[in-house]
Amino acid sequence: MIGFGLRLTLRGGREGVVRLALTAAAVAIGVALLLVTVAGINGVQEQNARFAWLNSGIAEVTSPHAEPSPHPLLGRVATDHYKDERIIRVDVAATGPRSPVPPGIPRVPGPGQYYASPALQKMLRSEPAAEFGDRYPGSLAGTIGKEALPSPDSLIVVVGHAPRDLTGAHGAGPITSIATLSPGTCWQCRYGMEEDVVALVLAVTSGALLVPVLIFIGTATRLSAARRERRFAAMRLVGATPRQISVIAAVESAVAAAAGTAVGFGLFLFLRVPLAAVPFTGESFYPGDLSLSPAQIALAGLGVPVASAIAAWWALRRVRISPLGVARRVTPSAPRAYRLIPLIAGIAELTYFLGRRPDTTNGQIAAYMSGVLLMMAGLVVTGPWLTMTGARIMARRARRPAALIAGRRLSDDPKAGFRAISGLVLALFVTTTAIGVMTTFVAERGTQRGDRTAASTLVADLEHRTVRGAGGPRSGSASVPFRTLDEVRAVPGVHGAMVLHPDPSGPRDPGDPSSRDMLISCADLAGATGFGRCAPGATTAAVPSHFAWILLDEEHDRRGTVWPASPVAPERLRALPVQAVMVRTDGSPRAIERARTALTRAFPLMTEPATVAESGADTDTARMLTGYQRLVNVVIIVSLCIAGCGLAVGVVGSLNDRKRPFSLLRLTGVPIGVMRRVVLLESAVPLLVTAMAATGAGFLAAELFLRSQLDYTLVAPGLGYYLTVLGGLAGSLAVIGLTLPLMERITGPETARAE
Structure with missing residues (x-):
């Protein structure tokens, strides 16, 4: 029977070849997206491992076997x-x-x-x-x-x-010894992604992308499912056994899936180089990093064809029971409200962890990702029930033939109507959840970058510069040579330099040396904007230790601040050690970089000069926000692409399966425009109904996660999110519209005669 199945698949005429090609192409796209996702996860791990040596000297990333x-x-x-x-x-x-x-x-x-x-x-x-x-x-x-x-x-x-x-x-x-272990296991490491960030990246990426990809592959293997059912039912009527039919169907699906899998691997190899240049983690990848392990290759290469064969076997269960059941086309039973149970269970699981957040990263992943995946599965299971509800409302309120026909057809088989748009529903859920979490996180923990003054003021921290003397090396700084200050002030675009000295009176709090006041010349302060001013008649002012960072405090306007006078005379001030130099520029890159280079050349082992805005942005929080933002963008773009491909395949497959009913309607005089509106409504109604449910579920999942994990309340996303959703829905309707020209080609009189 395997040989007979191969002959039917490869020599089944033009229709069989077209069906095989379409299924293989759809599977190829799904497999390529699946491989890209898995390879991207591997690439993040490889990239993180090559950060290890930059954390040498830290025990957590040093191999215990290193000599x-x-x-x-x-x-x-x-x-x-x-x-x-x-x-x-x-x-x-x-x-x-x-x-x-x-x-x-x-x-x-x-x-x-x-x-x-x-x-x-x-x-x-x-x-x-x-x-x-x-x-x-x-x-x-x-x-x-x-x-x-x-x-x-x-x-x-x-x-x-x-x-x-x-x-x-x-x-x-x-x-x-040089560190060789991944910094993902080290909390003290400065370079590389932290363990919880890497784990969340992997979990969110795999959970948010792999499920829609697998649904898309399953949709592709169901192309022309109804027509195949009728063909296999005819074989049953002439004596074929259920087992023989199952073997033939499995061979046909496996051949198409195997061909699509091979092409998908080719697409992955073709796309690997351009995708490696995309900085998903802030830096691009080496193409070799986007690779697959032998186990992953075997799982994808064998798993997709096997899964396709199993799906074909399951899809033909009615043929195995009774071939006449296919011919009669008995209306399937209507979905019941119990389909809401998985969705409610996912919500209940996330609700349970309010105030009960697991202590470990693995525990958090298991808790939150299982809840999110359960909600995703719940949306897929609940979709037919929501589709049926919307279709019945449309049928009751129908005023035109197209709406009535579409409503009745959807009510009779809501599973088929929802199947085409299930991928898009998951994409909307993933997009809403990701944007809701990201928007709230930025609102709560976004790093302030300050204004133009912060972006144009360069700070050189000399507090820890090594100074050598008779007593050996010590931490601190002697006075900055006049030659260096003159060189910096001579740079075109530099408006002046402020020199900050430690207060000789010592720290305010003996237990916190960082709270020590600093002293600044009122002559230097007079030419600076945004930093306040000296008291009338003062020559030296006492400013706080965080003087350079007041530009990042957007809640308080320091321009009118009057700093208290210091009794230190200007002559003595110039003899004090220098703690920092602040260079005021016009904000041009040339001025900032020339001043930075002059200071670095003069003091090569100090903390590198940076603008106030750079220092405020170059924090762990800012880097984490950047990584999350890129992750959200990746999830949104890939999810919508997968959903669009799945929608196109689903609509084309639905049209192909219903060629005979549509051709008979056309022979009875139904205008082609009415049939096109029927197809559009059959896709648009479940799309809009389930889109609202998916969006609401996405916001709810984001709210529950934020409250449980971070104790934040969801912040509504901006206009960009709503434009993205509307754009996605409009694009989906456009995809449906692009398939409508097929209607006239597949509903001619010859189709009815052939059937």
Whole structure:
């Protein structure tokens, strides 16, 4: 029977070939999306693993089997900025011939040498030296290899020093072995995604994308299901056994699915390179990172055809019971209200965890993702009941033939009417939930970036700059040389520089040295806007330790603040150590970068200068928000694409299955325009009814998750969300409209005769 099934599939005439090609094409799209999703998850893990060496010196990411070196490597990792780019600077010094060597380079660079990533070398060649290149004096020793770069666009430089330069430097410490474990398991790691973030990314991505993809593949394998039922019923009437019919159907579906799976793998390989350039996590991927494990390849390559064969076997259950049942086309029983149970159960599960949030990340994933997936399954199960309810209302209120016919047909078989738009319903649910969570999270924890003054004011923190003297290295800063200040003030676009000194009277709170006031010259403060002013007649003002960051406080206007006078005379003020230098610019990138480069060249081991806006944005919260935003965008775009493909396949399959009824209606005199409106209403009514339910369920899921996980109340999304939903619905109706021209071609008199 397998050979007979192959002959029927491959030599079934033009109609069989078209059906095989359409099913294979739809499966190919679904498989390609499935593989891209899984490969993206693998890519995030690979990218996170290559962040490990940047956290060397932290026990949580150091392999317990690593042998410590007798000659530690002195290392320090800092973050620099250039325009809108973040640069990772690694300062290293070898203390002996056996000092650990960072990955990607053959040896530890010596003083006056540095290794740079390919992307950074490109910037060094293309950008003016006075704005960027002069920050790394010396010679380029080589290129950092791929094994040390999370992304081909990573901007990383490894700068060599003498051991005495890094001894006692802020942030520097001994490294006896290079970290190799993923930073996802480390709470102290500065670089890489934290464990809970990675876990949530993987869970949300897989849960939100894999389910619609699998539904789409299932829809594709049901193309021409009704016509296949009639053909197999005829075989039963001439003596075929149920088992033989099942084998033939399984072979036909498996062949189409196998062909589609093979093409899907080809599409994945074709799309892998362009998709690798998309910075889903903030940085692009190496194409090799978007790869699949042997187990994943086997699961997709074998699982899709097997699942298609099982789906075909299940779809023909009526034929196996009675072939005459297909011919009679008995109206299936109407859906009952008990279909609401899974949806209610998902809501109840999320409600249960209000005030009972699990303590572990895995527990939270199990709790919240299972609830969300249960709600998604509930929407699919409840969809036919909602479709039937909407169809009956439309039929009762119908004033035109098209509405009456569509209402009656939907009432008779609401499962078939909902099946075509089930993918879009899930896409709306996922989109609503994701945007609701993201909007609230940004509203509650969004980082303030300040105004134009914050974006144009550069801050160089010299508090931890290493100073050498007779007593050895110590933390602090001597006065900034006049030559450096003159060089900075001479940069075109720089309006002035404010020098901040620690108050010699000491901290206000002995237990909190960071609360110490700082002193500033009233002459410097007079030319600054947005920072307040001195008291009348004062020459020196006392300002708080967070003076530079008041520009980020949008709730209080500091422009009218009068800072208290300090008894420290200007002559004594200039002799005090310098804690920070604030450079006021016109906001142009050229002025900011030239001033930043001048300060970095003068103090290479200080905390890298950054504008107030950059410092406010370069936080863990801001990076997490950026990652969540990209994740939301990915989920929305891919979900809508999957839904659109599934809708097109479902409508085309529905039209193909109903060629004979439509052709008979046309022979009885029904205008083609009326039949097109029937098809449009049969898709639009369940779409609009279930869309409202999916949107409401999405907001409810977001509210329950936010209250349980973060104790936040849902913040309504902006206009963009509603435009996205309306655009998605309009696009779906457009997809349905594009299939209507097929009506005239498939409902001719020859179709009725052939049947």
